[in-house]
Amino acid sequence: MNFFRQLLGQGCTHRFSWPRIDDQGRHYQICLCCGTVFEYDWELMRRTGRLLAAAVQHAWHAHTLPH
Numbered sequence: 109m110n111f112f113r114q115l116l117g118q119g120c121t122h123r124f125s126w127p128r129i130d131d132q133g134r135h136y137q138i139c140l141c142c143g144t145v146f147e148y149d150w151e152l153m154r155r156t157g158r159l160l161a162a163a164v165q166h167a168w169h170a171h172t173l174p175h
Contacts (some may be wrong), residue, residue: 124138127150135149
């Protein structure tokens with residue numbers, strides 16, 4: 109279903125997790141629907157809109173996959 113939404117120009121509506129901290133001390137949030145990772149500014153208490161490096165996304169996906 110997400111594929112068709114993106115194909116038709118209706119991207120994910122993004123439902124975010126609570127902010128987390130990566131190995132380098134950066135705060136980030138993950139979309140619970142599509143898995144996209146965004147930086148989070150803890151002092152301003154909002155997402156900055158910038159995507160985090162792919163390494164964080166890969167680590168998150170590896171963590172959520174069943175073993």
